[in-house]
Amino acid sequence: MADLAGILGADRLSDECGTPILTPRDAAEVSTLLEAASKTGLALVVRGGGTKTNWRPEPTRCDAILSTAALVGIVDRQPGDMTLVAQAGTPLAALQAAVTGDATHHQRLMLDGVGGEHATLGGILATRAAGPRRQRYGTPRDIVIGARYVTGDGLAAKTGGTVVKNVAGYDVAKLLIGSQGSLAVITEVSLKLHPVPDAARTVILQTTAVAAVTDFVAAVRTAPITATVFDVRWPDGVVAVRIESTPDGAAAQIDLLGGFAALEELSSEAGNALLEEHLAFPFSGAGAVLGVGVRPEHLGTLLTAIAAAGGLFVGRATLVAGDIVLPDLDPERITQLVQAVRDMGGNVQARRGVETHRLATGAAAPGVASVEAAIKQQLDPAGVLV
Amino acid sequence: MAETTGALAVATQARAIVGPDWVVTDAAQLRVYECDGLTNHRIVPGAVVLPGSTEQVAAVVRLCHEHHVPFVARGAGSGLSGGALPTEDGIVIGLSRLREVLDLDAPNQRVRVQPGVTNLRVSEVAAPHGLYYAPDPSSQQVCTIGGNLAENAGGAHCLKYGFTVNHVLTATVVLSDGTIVELGSEAPDAPGLDLLGVLIGSEGTVGIVTEALLNLLPKPEHVETLVAMFPSTETAGDAVSAIIAEGVVPAAVEMMDRLAIDAAKTQTPITWDTEAALIVELDGPANEVRSQFEAINAICKRCGADAVQVAASPEERLTIWRARKSAFAAVGQLSPAYLVQDGVIPRTRLPEVLNGIRALADEAGLRVANVFHAGDGNLHPLVLYDNAVAGEQAKAEAIAMRIVELCVDFGGSITGEHGVGIEKVCSMPKMFTGDDLTAFDRVRAAFDPVGLCNPGKLLPTPRLCGEVPGFYHTHRVETAGLGERM
Structure with a gap:
């Protein structure tokens, strides 16, 4: 550890509850650090804002934390090309503010700030975190157009680029997104930006009948409606649709929605507050948190299963993906829900709770597991990144 | 040759897997598979196998693996970067029977x-x-x-x-x-x-x-399509920037220059007479599309469009798209031969890059037609040449490569959608460092440690491109003890 601190200088090493924190200033230092750690057999955990560290199981060992806190700032922004390049440790909120703060260009960065104001760009990617606006804009895999990264043994490399369309080379960013920092340290990210629409309106359907929810969702799904947010909150019984368009376009879509069910329109402030509330939902309350995804047809079955297990759900109505909070951390209920989702052919990922991780972590299919292991071996041969 | 024996051995055993009718070893029939859409690269494969199920594909690949025979998958063979180009000691696994x-x-x-x-x-x-x-x-x-x-x-x-x-x-x-x-x-x-x-x-x-x-x-509720005629590709490019600045994301923004338009006219009943045609299509909820379409129409006129034609019916829309989509093939009516290029630039650099392409074409004395996805900066310059003239193909290939490298100089990419294939492997170091390429190679090795799956494509090899600085490493075949460097 003294060696690693020596690489960075004493001021880049701090200590948290007995675990040293290394804070490299640039990709070159990350590279030197990882190369040295590879040779000495150290285990490092990469950390951005530290807002989603419990989205993964506790590491079995951790000699030091590699913090991206010093890898901050916008590297390049091209409003005409609607692209942005930023260092991975930059808080997403700061990036969003910088983009939307430029009043002349009316653009925005459509990654959802899952984890709050401290969540970093790199952390959002590493955890593949996405919130309500994925309904229209997708997840990090749909918004990232390139990245710079340092492999576990210190190779500093680039994938993709800064143009929105590009198929040269492997899309390594796809591998890094969702890899929980286990393959490489992401140091810089290129992103697509989107225009800010002129109008945003939110309507909600309030019902505690599952069939009323699924009927409404099915009707909207096939209707000419482009929702930015289409969320269900359950068992509260709220379905929210946010339309962002031209004023005319939004008005027509809101009218159309009103034909499917009796809806209430929220004020602009209330609509924004609902969005924030849904974004923060997986961090709310106490207890176990599970991220779930099922096929569209299973929305109703999922809602019923969640209510039966005493869980709370906020998620995307048509994808179907979202988060379940189980307030009482009861292993039996966690198991019951995990099984129910798997019976639907769905996916479960533990978000919070050591027990949740133990109960919700499944094994990859044998052939897939071998490829995953081979990728880990190729990108982090010494197993530095844990 | 030991390698040919390998491919033939696979072909012989594959007959028992896919049935004798679905293995091609006849020299004349093999020529069908010697190239894909990149027709200036041709290699006759060792054999072709046409499996009829996932299990048959797997069994044939296992045979290749056992015999250390390289293989390449082939669909329609319409790829434009030589991605389905065979190796002479290898097997083509054709997937044409799997079409359900x-x-x-x-x-x-x-x-x-x-x-x-x-x-x-x-x-x-x-x-x-x-x-x-x-x-x-x-x-x-x-x-x-x-x-x-x-x-x-x-x-x-x-x-x-x-x-x-x-x-x-x-x-x-x-x-x-x-x-x-x-x-x-x-x-x-x-x-x-x-x-x-x-x-x-x-x-x-x-x-x-x-x-x-x-x-x-x-399907979107409503679609609107227009073609705006501009006096130059520069003014059309300005309109693209203005549309983007307006905060509209059209479904498509395409541009064709005069030469490309002339080519398309040989195939479709269009009457466009202009230096640059900009095709803009919007789709989505009807009211949204209508209001944005009006704005775009106005932008085109403001940016200097001489005329704007709006598709009045689905048939007219189809004609516009037929003109656009047939442009590549139609260039064959203007020139005995041509190369299709595929590069990407930040769209704001469009005028500079188009001027650069023109300069390169003039310097070589060749014509270049431009058809491209202007909205995302994906250029498709078509380099026209006469393959009957000695040296002209080489000249065209050189210009095509310099064009994509120009794209990289402007912060773009060597390929937006056609792929690297065999065509651009030697341009990869222009865009990526030795370390970038090493990382790519490691990803490949994770999936294909022995190097049998479409070898020679996507990443540069010393054999094709000479030594790439910083890129030397022991080949997987060497590591596995299956071969050694001469």
């Missing part, structure tokens, strides 16, 4: 298809349900889904809707040792690595797709 639409699940808006199904067919089978498949490469009538996944195919409408990678849920894949895996998930947010994301666009170097589950979209 297996299951259309309209309520969940998805369709399961075999890799030999054409792109357009997917939208055709989805149409009765009000659905369609968004990626629409210009070759969509013939190109197949397997090839679309290999190349991460885009098309005119990917500006708004994204590429193949944004529309595939799962893929059944035969890996380089014959293992069958299911990548991706029918439901969102699968745990584990996004292997499907790296497979798509891997140009057949990490495995062979034998089935895919595709996401379908509801």
Whole structure:
């Protein structure tokens, strides 16, 4: 550890509850650090804002934390090309503010700030975190157009680029997104930006009948409606649709929605507050948190299963993906829900709770597991990144 | 030659797997497979095997693995970067028999298809349900889904809707040792690595797709299309920037220069007489489209369009798109031979790059037609040449390469949708450092440690490109003790 601190200088090493924190200033230092750690057999955990560290199981060992806190700032922004390049440790909120703060260009960065104001760009990617606006804009895999990264043994490399369309080379960013920092340290990210629409309106359907929810969702799904947010909150019984368009376009879509069910329109402030509330939902309350995804047809079955297990759900109505909070951390209920989702052919990922991780972590299919292991071996041969 | 024996040995044993009718070893028949859409590269393969199921593909790949015989998957063979170019000691695994639409699940808006199904067919089978498949490469009538996944195919409408990678849920894949895996998930947010994301666009170097589950979209309620005639590509480029600045994301923004228009006129009844035609299409909810379309119409006029034609009917829209999509092939009417190039630039650099291309063309004394996806800066310069004139093909190839390298100089990419294939392997070091390429090579090695899956494509090799600085490393074949460097 003294060696690693020596690489960075004493001021880049701090200590948290007995675990040293290394804070490299640039990709070159990350590279030197990882190369040295590879040779000495150290285990490092990469950390951005530290807002989603419990989205993964506790590491079995951790000699030091590699913090991206010093890898901050916008590297390049091209409003005409609607692209942005930023260092991975930059808080997403700061990036969003910088983009939307430029009043002349009316653009925005459509990654959802899952984890709050401290969540970093790199952390959002590493955890593949996405919130309500994925309904229209997708997840990090749909918004990232390139990245710079340092492999576990210190190779500093680039994938993709800064143009929105590009198929040269492997899309390594796809591998890094969702890899929980286990393959490489992401140091810089290129992103697509989107225009800010002129109008945003939110309507909600309030019902505690599952069939009323699924009927409404099915009707909207096939209707000419482009929702930015289409969320269900359950068992509260709220379905929210946010339309962002031209004023005319939004008005027509809101009218159309009103034909499917009796809806209430929220004020602009209330609509924004609902969005924030849904974004923060997986961090709310106490207890176990599970991220779930099922096929569209299973929305109703999922809602019923969640209510039966005493869980709370906020998620995307048509994808179907979202988060379940189980307030009482009861292993039996966690198991019951995990099984129910798997019976639907769905996916479960533990978000919070050591027990949740133990109960919700499944094994990859044998052939897939071998490829995953081979990728880990190729990108982090010494197993530095844990 | 030991290698030929290897391919023939695989072919002989493959007869028992796929049936004798589905193995090609006859020299004349093998020539059918000597090239794909990049016709200036031709290599006759050792043998061709045409499996009829996932299991047969896996069994044939296992044979190749046992005999250390390289293989390349082939769909329609319409690729433009030589991605399906065979090796003479290798096997072509043709997927043309796997062309069933297996299951259309309209309520969940998805369709399961075999890799030999054409792109357009997917939208055709989805149409009765009000659905369609968004990626629409210009070759969509013939190109197949397997090839679309290999190349991460885009098309005119990917500006708004994204590429193949944004529309595939799962893929059944035969890996380089014959293992069958299911990548991706029918439901969102699968745990584990996004292997499907790296497979798509891997140009057949990490495995062979034998089935895919595709996401379908509801057909847009309303579509509006216009063609604006500009006095120059520069003014048309200004209009593109102005449209983007307006905060509109059109479904497509395409540009054709005069030479490309002249070519298209030989195939379609268009009367455009202008230096640059800008095609803009909007789709979505009717009211939104109508208000944005008015704004775009005004922008085009403000930016100097001499005339704006609005498609008044679906037929007129079809004619516009036929003109655009036929432009590549139509250039064949203007020139005995031509190369299709594919480069990307930040769209704000369009005027500078087009001037650069013109200068390169003038310098070489060759004509270059430009047809491109202006909205996302994806250029398709077509370099016209006469292959009967000695040295002209080499000159055209050199210009084509200099054009993509110019794109890189302006912060772009050597390929937006056609892939690196064999054509651009030696341009990869222009865009990526030795360390970048080493990292790519490691990803490849994770999927294909022995190097049998479409070797020589996507990444530069010393044999093809000379030593790339910083890129020397022990080849996997050496590490495995299967061969040594001369």
